[in-house]
Amino acid sequence: MNVTQYYRNHRKAVVTAASGLLYAGGWSLGYATAADTASAFVLVLAAAVGGYDVAKRAYYELRSRTVGIKTLVTLAAVGAIAIGEYWEAAAVVFLFSLGSYLEGRTMRKTRTALQELLELTPTTALVRRDGDVVEVPAGDVAEGETVVVKPGAKVPVDGEVVDGESAVNQAPVTGESAPVPKTSGDEVYAGTVNQDGALDVVATGTGADTTLQRIVRRVEEAQEAQAPTEQFVDRFARYYTPAIILLAVGAYALTRDVLMALTLLVIGCPGALVIGPPVSIVSAIGNAARKGVLLKGGEHLERAGKIDLVAFDKTGTLTSGEARVASTPSREEAVGDAASPPVGVRGFDYDDAEALRLAAIAEKKSEHHLADAILDAARGAATSGGVRPDGGAVAEERIPDPDDFEVVAGSGVVAHHDGREIIVGNRALLDECGVTVPDDVAAHVREREAAGETAVHVALADETTDRSEATGDGTVVGVIAIRDELRETAPRVVQELQAAGVRTVMLTGDNERTARTVAEEVGIDDYRAGLLPAEKQAAIEAFREDGHVVAMVGDGINDAPSLATADIGVAMGAAGTDTAIETADVALMADDLERLPYAVELSKATRRNVLQNVGIAVLTVVLLLSGVLTSNVHLAGGMLVHEGSVLLVILNGMRLLQY
Amino acid sequence: MTETTQFRVVDFDCPTCASTVERALAQTSGVETVEVHYTTGRVEIAYDPDVTEPGDFQTTIENQGYTPQPA
16 A cells, blocks of 8 residues: 555544644743743644645535534634634644544544345355356345355355254344254355355345345444434534534623633534434444344334333244144153144044044145144154154045134134034133033143143034024034243343343233233233134233333234234344344344343333533533633643543443443 | 435544535535434435535535544
8 A cells, every 4th residue: 555545544533633743842842941932833834734624624624514523623723823822723633633533533433333144245156057066246146046154154145054964143134142053954044154064045035125234234223314313412512513613702892812712613513412322222222233123213122121021922932833742741641652643632532632633634635724733743642652664645635625614713623524624722712612521621721821821622513503593512622732842031031121121021812821821930920811813912011001101022923913902012033034034123133032131121221321421511611601701721631631521422322332 | 216225434523513514515406315423423414416516425425524434
């Protein structure tokens, strides 16, 4: 790099240093010798060197019809020279240059925090083309091409694993601390690190169209959105500067004290006030992004800082959402033989496996997550024991399609097959269909529910049964207990939130008994059971009416209305779905709760930080104004305090980058 | 015809500086819309390529004392 280019790139530093040296030289000259004229000359030179750029920018400010700090500083310096205060003029210019240099430099760090995230994506990719593996620029990989990711290498594209097995560190995208096992069919993200095995990945997103890129773009949008505090401060600043100029004119008219009037000009820009809040917010959003949390903007962040109640959806949020027919026997039963079906299925005067099969037929076309669990168990039962190698086909043969089926929302399904009616669902559905539930069945159901499981009844009736009146016709033939395991992280997350002074509540469509058990297992403060989706919204509304600032955590898809109702909607697993990011105020990229306490605490810390910064700024203004008006603070001192306060709020805000 | 271009200015030292640059760019002929963000340093310009070109914007930003980088 040649000298001209170095100067171009470091102009501000060079100019500031030159101005500083001249200032020091001029000052010592005046101090050590009696060479007043020489000293004055050097000091004016210092002001000119440092002030040239400031004056130039003042010119642009005026041209765009703004009176900004550069205009004010230029006026003050010229004024000081005019009244012979050379030392003050040089000091003001030097301190201002130094201040802006440092401010620009420190802000650079917050501005490039996101770039570091993007630099995680490798620039090249190994692609299978015509039987060879070739290295190409990552952006040139076409969708559908197969990319080879070696152990220890970074994944260059978004894609689906088609071959190989490995653990992938997804921290850069999702913030998950533990590596995630990946095998055929799993999704991987550009920028994540493949740890132990080679993977073949079919590209689904490359170049600028990757999850990480999309996240970074959204984070930038979030950083650019103004928070309410910023808007307020900006409005205030618009009146503050003209008011101070009027004050300067007024002060001069009254006291004929030019120095005081010029000093007022110097402090006439509420620097710390306008810079503080945005720096806090940008730093917090940047930090969150690097930990897999997308905060949608300063406004959301400021609201999130007031959260005092977190409501969780149960299924898929506190639990894994992967419902399975329970594999543990109920207490009353001995551990049966290892053969099918799972011990969570129990027939009543009926074969266990046949009860499960009937339920599977009825649920075959349903898309409910409990239906999947029943079908999986039925297929497993049909194939266990390794009787036939082609188990899958056998399972499909054994579970024929129903003739018809009807979903009863929140209750279950009613289907017809082979001249019989199959009713699969909760007690309410059986009551509605007029099926009597015997005492032993009810007792069994209660017991499974007390274990935190969802018990599904299976009942049979004649197809001809007239449903228009409760005939008491139909028999319960079995009960299937379905378990949805708690997320490992759930109890700790709840605990950490409680420690941060946040009340925790679980909302669920499950019955009271199941809900109570799960709530106890998680250690949550409170729960609401038996809620239909609309009732979850009403529950959140009720918390808000009680004066709580409510965050609702869910997957962002099924529970979008509840998330929208809450003060802050938190969606998890957002890396996979754009919808979740759209609806939420806070999006956890990982399909896990791990980062939730962090997000809540960061929001609270940001709120405090913004308030501190506003406090520092207001205090500075008050001190400076009283100092100037009592003639205790002059040009250089005023500039020093002003620039010092700006640097202080920037550094304070940047603490959030390290939070 | 409208094209858009982006720069990143990492050395804005105050919010007013960003709005000054924004106004200067907006006054350039051929520029249709400009967004300059102090917090991220992102500059986005929509312009008519028959009238002006990204090099002009670079000069404008540099004249104001800031260092634009291609985004």
